[in-house]
Amino acid sequence: MNPIAKLLVMAGVILIIVGLVWQVGGRFLNLGRLPGDIVVEKENFRFYFPLMTSIIVSVVLSLLFYLFRFFKS
Template identity: 75%
Template sequence: MNPVAKVLIIAGVVLVIAGLLWQVGGRFFPLGRLPGDIVVEKPNFRFYFPIVTCIVISVVLSLISYLFRLFK
């Protein structure tokens, strides 16, 4: 099988699993609504920037990447 096809299949499976975890895990861990996320609400306007959520996701993905490199 073509290596590009394998990468695309694995990426698709990972994205589906991440989406399912996000849906189910959203009930228990409120990603996107953490303290420190910026919300500006005015009449007919709402601006939302999840800065803390981005930092948490970045740290978790960095740790997972580090563990993969450590045990490879």
């Protein structure tokens, strides 16, 4: 199979898995409201920066890509 086709199929599978986890796990995983996320609320202003959520997502994606690369070789 063409390497680009493999990449697109793998990306599609990953997106489907992430979508299912987001849909089903959203009730149990409180991503987006973790301790460490920055929320500033003023009278007419609200600023939200999901710092801890970004770190967790980055670590999980890094591990997944490492495992894909590890098992590909």
